[in-house]
Structures are given as structure tokens and as C-alpha cells.
Amino acid sequence: MLLPGSPPYNISKMENNHLEQQIDRAMNSLDGIQRASANPFLYTRVKAAIDEQNGTWAKFAGLFNRPAYAFTMAALFIGLNVWVAVNRPAQEPATVVNNDGEQAIAAEFATVNYSMSDLNSTDK
Amino acid sequence: MVSGEIRESKHNFAPLKTGASLNEQDLIDRLKAGDEAAFRELVTSWQDMVYNTSLGIVQNEMDAEDVAQEVFVKAYESIQGFKGESKLSTWLYRITVTRSLDYLRSRKRKKRFAFVYSIFGENNELLINPPDFNHPGVQSENKQQASELFKAVDMLPEQQKIAFVLTRVEGLAHKEVSEIMGTTVPAVESLLQRAKTNLKKQLESYYRKHL
Numbered sequence: 001m002l003l004p005g006s007p008p009y010n011i012s013k014m015e016n017n018h019l020e021q022q023i024d025r026a027m028n029s030l031d032g033i034q035r036a037s038a039n040p041f042l043y044t045r046v047k048a049a050i051d052e053q054n055g056t057w058a059k060f061a062g063l064f065n066r067p068a069y070a071f072t073m074a075a076l077f078i079g080l081n082v083w084v085a086v087n088r089p090a091q092e093p094a095t096v097v098n099n100d101g102e103q104a105i106a107a108e109f110a111t112v113n114y115s116m117s118d119l120n121s122t123d124k
Numbered sequence: 125m126v127s128g129e130i131r132e133s134k135h136n137f138a139p140l141k142t143g144a145s146l147n148e149q150d151l152i153d154r155l156k157a158g159d160e161a162a163f164r165e166l167v168t169s170w171q172d173m174v175y176n177t178s179l180g181i182v183q184n185e186m187d188a189e190d191v192a193q194e195v196f197v198k199a200y201e202s203i204q205g206f207k208g209e210s211k212l213s214t215w216l217y218r219i220t221v222t223r224s225l226d227y228l229r230s231r232k233r234k235k236r237f238a239f240v241y242s243i244f245g246e247n248n249e250l251l252i253n254p255p256d257f258n259h260p261g262v263q264s265e266n267k268q269q270a271s272e273l274f275k276a277v278d279m280l281p282e283q284q285k286i287a288f289v290l291t292r293v294e295g296l297a298h299k300e301v302s303e304i305m306g307t308t309v310p311a312v313e314s315l316l317q318r319a320k321t322n323l324k325k326q327l328e329s330y331y332r333k334h335l
Contacts, residue, residue, distance in 0.1 A: 022269075022335065023327045026276075027320070029269035030292045034261035038175035039189055043167045046196040053197070 148212050155203045167196050170213065173294070174220045176261070180293035181224035181285065182231075183257040183274055191227050195219045210303060217304040221286055259293070276326035284319035287312050 039045070154162035174195050179188035198219050206215060257278075262270040277285060283305070290301045291312075302312045 019328065019331055019335065022331050023324055025266075026269040026273045026327050027323065029262065029266035029273050030259075031266075032263050033259065033270075033293060033295075035172050035176045035294075036179050036188075036260045038171040038192055042171050042175070042189070042192060042196075043164055045189075045193050046167055046200075049193055049197050050200055 149208065152203070152206060152208060152212065156206075163200060166199065166212075170216050171196075173213065174216060177217060177220045177289065177294050178224045178227075179259065180277075180289035181221070182227050183278060185260075187227060187231075188224075191220070191223050194223050198223065214300070214303050217290070218306075221290075221304065225282055225286075272327065272330060273323065276323045276330070279326055280319055280322055284315050284322065287315040288319045288323075291316060 151162055151165060155166060171192060175188055175192045178191040178195070179185065182188050182191060195216065199216060206212075256271045257274045258267055258271055259274065277288060280288065286305060287301055290296045290304060291298070296304075298309050298312045298316075302309045305312065
């Protein structure tokens, strides 16, 4: 028994049949498909890409793009830093320069340099 | 071409036990020796196969060209490691599938950030709603339905998508697909069955909204 307002059974069935037909048409739409052709200049593009990759700088940069090399370099850098920190030569104690004698001589012979303004002020 | 039919290869290579033919072995040897003419032969012989497979997966002609280029660069770089246990075409198909999936993943990542770019007014090339894809090899009377089917294919899980594209777009036999995917024929059949069920669900949902 149909509920009030629901489409008649025949219409609903027709819609379902139409839907199934559409799905089947879509599912079979690749029948008879032809292979798509690539750009005829693909070889030129590939060759250019290979030549670019084989450039010296590109090779050098490419080396560091590889995780293995990047991690190795980082580990080497950190390792060297640690090695330098651990094996740093012991710091020599600060030497105390005894210059009492020199100071005494300087005082004795008045070898202290005065500026002109100092001399002028003493004159007054 | 009828679905599932084995498409004849352009190459007349007689298969050997190892999977590589005599002519193919000669080509491989020349490639390993760095012969440029051999590499040109490799590209020109298999470029349509690589491009068509990639086009079926990435569903964009420019992207498929980029992938095809990457595939041959990768083949050039890693030919020394090719042991001849499979056919050269199988090896190229594997590289193509891997590169195409990488491309799709990268595109998905970019899509996630597309919203952020748009906030900052970046004039990027990302397409949040890419236009409908029309495969150039589809018969003209089927263009509309094929476009709707490709939309549904794009929503399939990766393995189902690969099995479907290799079978229906490239026209490979289940055995060849299993060799490319590194699995068994029953596994490929199962993937195709699930793909078909999922596609029908997607299409039903689509047509209920649009009819």
C-alpha cells in the first residue's frame, strides 16, 4: 500500500530503471578507449631534465638533499664539536706579572706623560 | 577495445623464461652501457604507455606529462639496478604507478594548504575544484559518462584505483596487472570486484543528486 504523497510504484520503478541504466552506461563508458598519446617532444624534455641533473652544482646540491648524506654531515659536525669540547687543552693559569720595580723606576724618574691641560692646571 | 582484453604490445619481443626477450635484453645492455640512442628508443617506444597509465591515475594532462618525464628520468638513473627478472614494460609500469601515486599524495597535501594560501592572498595554481577530466581516448558518445566515471575512480582507494586503471584504461590482462602490483591474480580480481562495487555506489549517489 502506498503512503499518501509517495510516488506511484510504477514511477518509482521507472526512476530506478533509469538510474540503473545511467550507472551501467557510465560503467561501460570506457569500452573502446584508445591509448592517449604523449607529447611528441617528451624525449627532449626528459633529456633536458637529465642534463640539468648531471650539472656539477646540481649534483653537489642533490648530494645534500639525500637524507643519508644530510644526517651524516650533521652527525659529523656535532661529533667534531663534541670532540673539540672534550679534548680542549687545559687552560693555563693566569700569570701575575710583577711590575713593582718598573713602577718604582717610573715614579723615581717621573716618566709619567702629562697632557698639556695637566701642565696648565699645575701652573695655576 | 573491450574491457579486460589484452592489448597487443607495439613491440615484437618474444618472451623468455626470465621475462625479458632477446631484443629487450639487447636494449637493456645498451642502456646500461649508456647508449643514448637506446635511451631514445626506450622513451619513444614506451612513452604512450607511461603517459596513458599516468593520465588514468592523475587525471590531468599536464600532470601526466610531468609524471611521464619523471618516470623516464628515474628509469635512466636506475637502469643499472634492473636485473631483467621482469619485462622492461612491467618495470616501467611499476615506476609509473609509484610516481603517479606520489604525485597524487603531493597534490592532496597541497590541497590541504590551499585554504591557508587563499587567506594570505597567494596567487597559487592550486585547483580546489579541478575541472572535469576528459580522457582523450574515450569515444565521443561516451565522453560525459566517462567523465562521471573518472570522478568516481578518483575516489577509490589506491590499490583499487591502480587495478582498475591498468585493466580498463590500459587494457592489461589480470596476470600482467598482478605482476605490476606484485600480487596474485585472485587478489587483482578481488580488487576489481571491490572497485566495481564502490564505483556503482559513487555513481548512484551522484546520479540521485544530479538526475
